[in-house]
Amino acid sequence: xxxxxxxxxxxxxxxxxEPVRFKFECENEKIIGVDSDVGFVHRxxxxxxxxxxxxxxxxxxxxxxxxxxxxxxSLTYTAGIEKLLGGEITQKAKYLRILLLELDRIHxxxxxxxxxxxxxxxxxxxxxxxxxxxxxxxxxxxxxxNRVQFDFISIGGVNRDxxxxxxxxxxxxxxxxKQKVLGYIDVFTNNWSLSLKFQGVGALSLDEAYRxxxxxxxxxxSGLNIDVRNEIDYxxxxxxxxxxxxxxxxxxxxxxxVRLNEILNSLEMCNNTLEGLPEGDIFTKLKGKPKGEVLxxxxxxxxELMYYIKGGGKSMLERVRIKTPTFSSIPAFSHxxxxxxxxxxxxxxxxxxxxxxxxxx
Amino acid sequence: xxxxKKYRKRSPWILHYNAGSxxxxxxxxxxxxxxxxxxxxxxxxxxxxxxxxxxxLVTGPVTYRSRERLIELYIQMxxxxxxxxxxxxxxTGGVFRGMYNVEDGxxxxxxxxxxxxxxxxxxxxxxxxxVKGLEILEKKTKSMEKPSKLFKDTxxxxxxxxxxxxxxxxxxxxxxxx
Numbered sequence: 001x002x003x004x005x006x007x008x009x010x011x012x013x014x015x016x017x018e019p020v021r022f023k024f025e026c027e028n029e030k031i032i033g034v035d036s037d038v039g040f041v042h043r044x045x046x047x048x049x050x051x052x053x054x055x056x057x058x059x060x061x062x063x064x065x066x067x068x069x070x071x072x073x074s075l076t077y078t079a080g081i082e083k084l085l086g087g088e089i090t091q092k093a094k095y096l097r098i099l100l101l102e103l104d105r106i107h108x109x110x111x112x113x114x115x116x117x118x119x120x121x122x123x124x125x126x127x128x129x130x131x132x133x134x135x136x137x138x139x140x141x142x143x144x145x146n147r148v149q150f151d152f153i154s155i156g157g158v159n160r161d162x163x164x165x166x167x168x169x170x171x172x173x174x175x176x177x178k179q180k181v182l183g184y185i186d187v188f189t190n191n192w193s194l195s196l197k198f199q200g201v202g203a204l205s206l207d208e209a210y211r212x213x214x215x216x217x218x219x220x221x222s223g224l225n226i227d228v229r230n231e232i233d234y235x236x237x238x239x240x241x242x243x244x245x246x247x248x249x250x251x252x253x254x255x256x257x258v259r260l261n262e263i264l265n266s267l268e269m270c271n272n273t274l275e276g277l278p279e280g281d282i283f284t285k286l287k288g289k290p291k292g293e294v295l296x297x298x299x300x301x302x303x304e305l306m307y308y309i310k311g312g313g314k315s316m317l318e319r320v321r322i323k324t325p326t327f328s329s330i331p332a333f334s335h336x337x338x339x340x341x342x343x344x345x346x347x348x349x350x351x352x353x354x355x356x357x358x359x360x361x
Numbered sequence: 362x363x364x365x366k367k368y369r370k371r372s373p374w375i376l377h378y379n380a381g382s383x384x385x386x387x388x389x390x391x392x393x394x395x396x397x398x399x400x401x402x403x404x405x406x407x408x409x410x411x412x413x414x415x416x417x418l419v420t421g422p423v424t425y426r427s428r429e430r431l432i433e434l435y436i437q438m439x440x441x442x443x444x445x446x447x448x449x450x451x452x453t454g455g456v457f458r459g460m461y462n463v464e465d466g467x468x469x470x471x472x473x474x475x476x477x478x479x480x481x482x483x484x485x486x487x488x489x490x491x492v493k494g495l496e497i498l499e500k501k502t503k504s505m506e507k508p509s510k511l512f513k514d515t516x517x518x519x520x521x522x523x524x525x526x527x528x529x530x531x532x533x534x535x536x537x538x539x
Contacts, residue, residue, distance in 0.1 A: 012411075040426050
């Protein structure tokens with residue numbers, strides 16, 4: 001007789017923002033096997049990029065892969081096309097791009113933290129973080145004119161300038177957010193229902209993180225210092241005070257703390273960007289059609305995002321291949337679930353911050 | 362006495378399903394439940410259970426694999442129910458229209474009562490659409506009690522029945538007794 005019970009989670013579930021199905025094979029309380037199905041939101045964007053849209057419009061199409069890391073997708077694609085066209089963009093455009101990239105990272109991490117709180121049953125903290133996240137959304141609206149899908153980055157620069165009065169307003173709002181985040185760190189380290197309960201739950205060791213190819217905050221919480229911002233040079237991250245945040249425990253609590261520290265670092269980077277914003281144009285016109293192959297990487301809120309672009313000198317591209325962060329982390333996800341209690345599964349899932357819209361494309 | 366009709370209007374529960382959206386509209390729905398916009402002042406709670414919900418919020422252009430789940434969730438919801446299509450891509454397919462795995466909009470599979478536009482839509486529009494949805498919910502509650510013909514004349518053009526004309530768009534008023 002079979003001694004295990006199969007419990008499905010998804011595809012529609014209150015703790016899930018988007019459809020993913022997990023089938024947990026449980027023996028009493030313990031999970032002993034996981035089967036995941038991530039393809040519910042597959043739309044076929046890669047194929048449409050080579051058949052339906054011209055290369056100068058794809059930057060806005062790939063932003064629709066994921067609403068949470070829209071800016072990273074369009075920025076990575078645009079950086080690739082700019083490499084193929086061989087142009088140089090102005091320093092001000094680079095600074096504005098980094099500003100929006102880091103704002104996006106802040107609001108994505110805050111959403112993940114609030115979700116972790118909700119799944120821990122701490123509804124008040126969920127509401128508090130969601131309320132404070134609106135300040136970041138307001139800043140994004142001030143900067144780009146839209147709250148979620150920005151359409152801010154175009155090939156050759158950015159679409160909207162930032163004047164001094166709005167920059168001043170943004171700095172004031174960032175200071176408010178910073179005080180709130182310092183308050184969260186206190187709650188996340190000292191509160192029973194958030195930190196102490198989560199210590200040792202869903203742990204991933206350094207060796208396993210290395211072996212399972214974990215990336216992003218998941219790997220950094222295990223002590224693996226991997227961050228694309230550390231390795232690329234076409235955007236001036238170090239100039240703006242980027243410091244890698246790592247932790248050694250590898251459990252849910254460590255992931256939360258890594259995210260909180262990254263928010264603080266990103267807030268500092270935003271401040272430095274706004275204070276040192278250079279004068280000049282925001283747009284340089286690049287001519288020609290993309291010809292050749294290019295591989296671009298950038299750090300999305302969840303880890304490394306990789307684009308491979310191949311153009312044949314025409315306005316239609318030959319191939320666009322997108323490797324998204326959550327897809328790379330699925331082996332690590334599946335490994336963490338094994339041996340945990342079933343009751344912890346939603347909390348562990350929220351701590352991964354999975355993005356299935358990215359994964360399925 | 363316990364009056365279900367009255368309380369249904371005061372506290373409609375919503376069910377949210379992502380049928381292939383980019384998460385943009387989903388996080389805006391979450392934002393509209395958060396303290397700044399606070400949908401809960403209308404008694405609206407996000408529930409994960411289709412059997413307890415009154416309003417069905419659908420985002421996304423309906424992918425090939427999510428359409429069965431979409432219809433299953435719609436069937437499990439009790440009458441009266443209101444379907445709200447959130448975002449451009451759930452109304453028409455949006456930027457995904459014509460991609461090989463996409464079905465171009467929610468209203469090809471289930472009848473939609475309120476369309477909310479925008480890519481991504483804003484929390485103000487979501488609240489506006491949901492309040493419109495509440496009016497429709499009240500109307501549907503009333504019309505459930507009336508005796509009616511089983512076969513009603515639908516608007517058809519060249520043999521294709523269109524539900525889009527009988528649906529209400531945000532910002533427009535519905536004619537009396539469509």
